[in-house]
């Protein structure tokens with residue numbers, strides 16, 4: 001999971017769509033977007049580098065929907081609030097039990113407090129010297145094997161005492177280790193290894209190569225997995 005950058009100032013593309021809707025007499029907020037819903041979704045996809053806010057797989061207009069972090073039933077006044085809206089994948093079309101992301105979260109069986117890690121600035125973007133403090137990947141250091149599973153990071157972060165359970169809760173609530181996602185991550189990892197070989201890069205150079213391609217699917221997973229190889 002990766003930080004989604006949202007500035008204080010609402011982007012013009014987003015704002016003009018929302019204004020047009022709320023200036024319409026008798027509107028019903030988000031439910032009155034009509035054809036503009038697609039435009040709104042596209043503006044969210046663009047700011048997220050075409051990655052699902054939760055699982056980070058590649059998304060497009062056809063394969064994504066708009067997610068309300070605080071759902072409409074809990075606060076209808078935030079239904080068109082820029083900072084509450086994200087683009088997410090269709091979670092394997094909600095096929096239980098293999099669904100994931102918001103489709104899994106929305107099935108009503110999830111308990112616990114949902115931590116919006118995607119909005120924790122400075123805490124979420126991986127660089128060579130500062131790795132994602134919340135999420136880790138399952139890695140067999142003896143066999144140098146990447147399983148495709150994501151796990152909570154062990155270490156505590158200053159200012160966030162004992163949040164390992166909360167991170168695990170987010171992984172569980174979104175089913176981020178659904179078999180279909182594990183397989184997709186393993187496949188991605190194989191393509192990263194192929195790139196390493198083809199371009200003849202060491203791990204650090206490979207990291208530098210991918211960190212610049214912000215639309216890399218499973219972006220944080222890829223960066224953490226490369227970083228692991230040097231640990």
Ligand SMILES: [Zn+2]
Nearest residue numbers: 052055089101
């Ligand atoms: Zn997703």
